[in-house]
Amino acid sequence: MSRHAARYLDRALPWLVPVVVLIAWQAVVELGWVSSRTMPAPTAVGAAAWELARSGQLFDSLAVSTRRAALGFLFGGSAGLALGLIVGLSYWGERLLDSTIQMVRNIPHLAMIPLVILWFGIDETAKVFLVAIGTAFPIYLNTFHGIRNIDRNLMEMARSYGLSGTALFREVILPGAMPSILVGVRYSLGLMWLTLIVAETIAASDGIGYLAMNARQFLQTDVVVVTILLYALLGKLADEAARFLERRWLSWHPAYRKSEVMA
Amino acid sequence: MTRVTFPYRGTRRQSNVVAPETSSTGVRLGLRGLDKRFGATHVLDAIDLAITPGQFVAIVGRSGCGKSTLLRLVAGLETATDGEIRVDDQPAARHAADTRLMFQDARLLPWKRVVDNVGIGLRGRWQDRAREVLHDVGLADKADAWPAQLSGGQQQRVALARALIHRPRLLLLDEPLGALDALTRLEMQSLIEALWQHHGFTVLLVTHDVPEAVQLADRVVVLEQGGVGLDLAVDLPRPREAATPAVSAVEGRVLDRVLGRSDVPTSTTASATRSRTASAR
Ligand SMILES: Nc1ncnc2c1ncn2[C@@H]1O[C@H](COP(=O)(O)OP(=O)(O)OP(=O)(O)O)[C@@H](O)[C@H]1O
Numbered sequence: 058m059s060r061h062a063a064r065y066l067d068r069a070l071p072w073l074v075p076v077v078v079l080i081a082w083q084a085v086v087e088l089g090w091v092s093s094r095t096m097p098a099p100t101a102v103g104a105a106a107w108e109l110a111r112s113g114q115l116f117d118s119l120a121v122s123t124r125r126a127a128l129g130f131l132f133g134g135s136a137g138l139a140l141g142l143i144v145g146l147s148y149w150g151e152r153l154l155d156s157t158i159q160m161v162r163n164i165p166h167l168a169m170i171p172l173v174i175l176w177f178g179i180d181e182t183a184k185v186f187l188v189a190i191g192t193a194f195p196i197y198l199n200t201f202h203g204i205r206n207i208d209r210n211l212m213e214m215a216r217s218y219g220l221s222g223t224a225l226f227r228e229v230i231l232p233g234a235m236p237s238i239l240v241g242v243r244y245s246l247g248l249m250w251l252t253l254i255v256a257e258t259i260a261a262s263d264g265i266g267y268l269a270m271n272a273r274q275f276l277q278t279d280v281v282v283v284t285i286l287l288y289a290l291l292g293k294l295a296d297e298a299a300r301f302l303e304r305r306w307l308s309w310h311p312a313y314r315k316s317e318v319m320a
Numbered sequence: 321m322t323r324v325t326f327p328y329r330g331t332r333r334q335s336n337v338v339a340p341e342t343s344s345t346g347v348r349l350g351l352r353g354l355d356k357r358f359g360a361t362h363v364l365d366a367i368d369l370a371i372t373p374g375q376f377v378a379i380v381g382r383s384g385c386g387k388s389t390l391l392r393l394v395a396g397l398e399t400a401t402d403g404e405i406r407v408d409d410q411p412a413a414r415h416a417a418d419t420r421l422m423f424q425d426a427r428l429l430p431w432k433r434v435v436d437n438v439g440i441g442l443r444g445r446w447q448d449r450a451r452e453v454l455h456d457v458g459l460a461d462k463a464d465a466w467p468a469q470l471s472g473g474q475q476q477r478v479a480l481a482r483a484l485i486h487r488p489r490l491l492l493l494d495e496p497l498g499a500l501d502a503l504t505r506l507e508m509q510s511l512i513e514a515l516w517q518h519h520g521f522t523v524l525l526v527t528h529d530v531p532e533a534v535q536l537a538d539r540v541v542v543l544e545q546g547g548v549g550l551d552l553a554v555d556l557p558r559p560r561e562a563a564t565p566a567v568s569a570v571e572g573r574v575l576d577r578v579l580g581r582s583d584v585p586t587s588t589t590a591s592a593t594r595s596r597t598a599s600a601r
């Protein structure tokens with residue numbers, strides 16, 4: 058076998074199992090071993106997705122859900138970052154806030170769904186609020202942790218070179234905490250979708266979760282599977298976004314750097 | 321053993337060297353009754369030292385005898401329990417900007433490229449100057465690399481460039497060569513000596529390596545039990561070759577004192593037959 062062919066085989070290998078699974082799935086449904094009501098065939102799922110896209114429902118739901126996720130992440134992420142910075146940077150901030158935040162953090166945010174519905178009904182605010190709570194804590198914890206773990210020696214060096222205040226923050230503290238902050242961002246993005254799925258499934262009048270629950274009522278299993286795949290896709294996109302930020306902001310870090318040729 | 325020729329400075333034009341400012345010769349450093357305790361540990365006990373402008377002083381002593389503490393006090397990173405530090409007959413704090421400490425570890429910011437590490441704490445247009453000092457330490461081609469892409473010795477040279485760009489009048493070196501292999505060490509020693517001869521700053525070099533101290537310093541100070549155990553002027557011509565009888569004799573005296581093998585009087589002069597004017601500066 059030539060080296061060329063070997064390279065293609067190497068590329069193709071990770072796709073082998075998914076393709077085999079898809080073919081087997083299709084075959085199992087076609088042969089009638091599993092009812093298409095229980096598990097529609099890949100072709101049926103594809104057809105349902107096409108139908109949803111053609112009617113515009115797919116993109117409407119996507120837009121609504123993405124907006125909720127983004128807004129919730131924006132509010133929750135900023136709050137987590139701000140609190141993490143305050144508590145990480147100031148002695149009084151830590152004394153005053155950290156133990157409170159740690160207590161609140163121990164409440165599973167999904168346990169608040171009944172309360173949130175009582176407060177906000179089932180409109181936008183409820184979902185955005187839940188996502189915000191879910192995403193705030195990972196970013197808070199990792200920001201705080203990142204700041205506290207900055208190399209004391211580097212701080213001492215920077216101070217002895219005259220850095221203080223905002224310059225010290227911009228040039229040493231923030232970049233030093235960035236790897237940890239981005240770990241928090243990545244974790245938060247995962248929780249963002251998870252929270253939204255649960256919130257939309259329980260109480261919503263539009264969005265992907267609503268699409269899924271509606272389809273369930275009409276026993277449209279194929280649409281349900283489409284929505285599950287949609288969530289998977291969105292999760293993957295969020296993860297890619299986090300990786301993009303890591304490559305961009307942590308290019309100095311050997312672990313995140315793509316091989317770079319130096320002059 | 322022949323002296324390793326110094327590869328970095330041969331071809332450069334004088335105008336390219338970061339020029340010393342008119343008054344940028346070394347400072348006069350005075351320690352008076354300097355005392356430092358950490359809780360119950362009495363690290364430095366009433367140290368008195370008078371160091372003349374431009375002098376190259378090596379500080380040696382056993383591990384834990386307070387060498388780093390002494391340097392950190394002079395750099396203003398610790399506060400003395402008692403006594404005072406005077407730079408050019410003024411409180412040392414006034415000359416903080418003239419003083420640069422080079423730590424034992426390079427302490428480069430990993431998220432800044434080499435040239436930006438050199439420029440840390442500077443304002444205005446420092447980029448060209450940063451590249452010049454990098455050229456001076458032989459790293460012109462690494463200016464845009466990340467610190468993680470450099471070897472240990474290269475990182476130390478970046479740290480040296482970072483200190484030099486401030487045109488320090490007092491350079492404090494805390495075992496800057498401790499982690500380097502023997503050959504890189506020799507190169508760095510020559511580099512430091514050459515830069516010192518060119519710029520004329522006052523140097524306090526902490527080292528574990530007695531031959532290194534004797535090779536580089538005008539004066540070797542042995543710290544022991546919180547005080548000055550030996551204060552020896554090394555009056556040998558430069559460049560000094562290692563293992564010549566005169567150099568070895570001085571090394572022997574310092575070593576004897578560090579190891580506690582003899583009672584040399586605490587303040588002496590080790591002179592070669594040639595006079596001090598023969599030394600390079
Ligand atoms: N921040 C500190 N708190 C308490 N004790 C300290 C502190 N810094 C140094 N010491 C003590 O002071 C003494 C001198 O320490 P120092 O670091 O100056 O030693 P050194 O001569 O530089 O040693 P080495 O050659 O191993 O670097 C040691 O006994 C050390 O334990």
Ligand SMILES: [Mg+2]
Pocket residue numbers: 387388389
């Ligand atoms: Mg030390």
